[in-house]
Amino acid sequence: MEDVIIIGAGPCGLSAAIECQLQGLSVRVIEKYNIVHSIYLYPTHMQFFSTSEALEIGDIPFVTPGDKPFRHEALAYYRRVASHYNLQVNCYEEALSIDRKPEGTFTVRTRTSSGEELEYSARHVVISSGYFDHPNLLGIPGEEREKVTHYFREAHPYTGMKVAIIGGSNSAVDAAMELIRVGAEVTIVYRGEGISSHIKPWVKPLFESMIDKGRIQMRTSSRVISILQDRIVTESLTDGTTTELENDFVLALTGFRPDRKLLASAGVQMSDDMDKPVFDPETMESNIPGLYIAGVVASGRNANEVFIESGRGHGRLIARHIMNTPSSEA
Known part of the structure; x- marks a missing residue:
């Protein structure tokens, strides 16, 4: 039984894992691809709009020659942070479903890249999945062409x-x-x-x-x-x-949208237009007790509502709420 399972190893998911781990909680991160996969998918030579300081997590300095870092520098930085904190990240393992048990714990069912299906138990779950897997389609003839x-x-x-x-x-x-x-x-x-x-x-x-x-x-x-x-x-x-x-x-290049299927399957309430999960912005807890939202998945139709520099703070709110919840056994 883990104290916390975090789904998604992007910067915001890693930040949440670090904040929970610093509170003495046992943490497992489930990641469908590699860590910070969304950044990996950025153009090879992309330079961030944000400063390196605004992208820092876990109080680890992000030192770069220039004010605004490049993609390859960010990849190296987040690898270093995950290694520094010895985070337990299950890469190339997809979360399939989240079930809340009557006693309040959760079962997370996953599938590895080899096709093996696994189950994990946790007292709390954080959904911090990204959005790069789901581009906004044009819906026009020929969009499916290889070109x-x-x-x-x-x-x-x-x-x-x-x-x-x-x-x-x-x-x-x-x-x-x-x-x-x-x-x-x-x-x-x-x-x-x-x-x-x-x-x-x-x-x-x-x-x-x-x-x-x-x-x-x-x-x-x-x-x-x-x-x-x-x-x-x-x-x-x-x-x-x-x-x-x-x-x-x-x-x-028409943008991307977060995947809501996992949220919906877990019973997370969505806004009236079914576009944005309902959660408490002070704690990031959804309508399901013990199930939290972190990072871009907390945004609405416009994924730019949440950036790394704002989403990285979600983990601290979550960790604080878990530790202050009377029913927490951590």
Whole structure:
């Protein structure tokens, strides 16, 4: 019997594990992939918007040469933190269900990468699963083609190719800037009327310059309505006119959404639109006593409601509440 089982080994899940462990609680972390898998899925050369200090967990300094760290530095940092605290992380093991027993404890059923199904008992459960497994789909003809991806890793495979980027967030801008460096012909198709105000301030002037110079084509107030093998069809949201563009690859960088299935199966109450779990923001406890929410899974439709710098504090609230709950046997 564990005191706490945490589902998800992202930064917020690791932070919750550390905070609980520091209180003397026995902790096991269940992770479907590798630790901080969401960061692993970021573009290879991505630089964070946040400072390294804002990404720290467990009071372990995140020392980097620059103010804003890169993806590879974050991966090394979180590996080091998990090792420092000797966290028990079961990687490549997927949580399938959470059942609360009449006496108030929980049974967590999992499946390993080899297909073996296991069961664990715990007094408390923290759900800190991420959202990168579930991209926001466009729902248009051709989205299933091999030339379409919702993940951008690096520019090299697109050298000299005609690439359409759907979206106008930082991920779209960063991808466009990398792509033009390898000679790709880049067209951004964005529903907004202009460049997003949330673009990284140190990137925005360079991006605007590339548009002004014609290095990047940008179609605002537009959407892609069909993806064909050698072209895409766009539609203007102002007058409804359509345009066909030659195309080799499509990067549909339209964001991601958290997976709610595990929450729902555990009986966690959702908001009226079934989009956001109901929990006490002072303790992060859901409507199920002893079952807590941490990290981005606590957000609504917009996953950007919760960042690492805000979600990393959830673990401290959870640990404090567990220790202050009279029924806790820890």
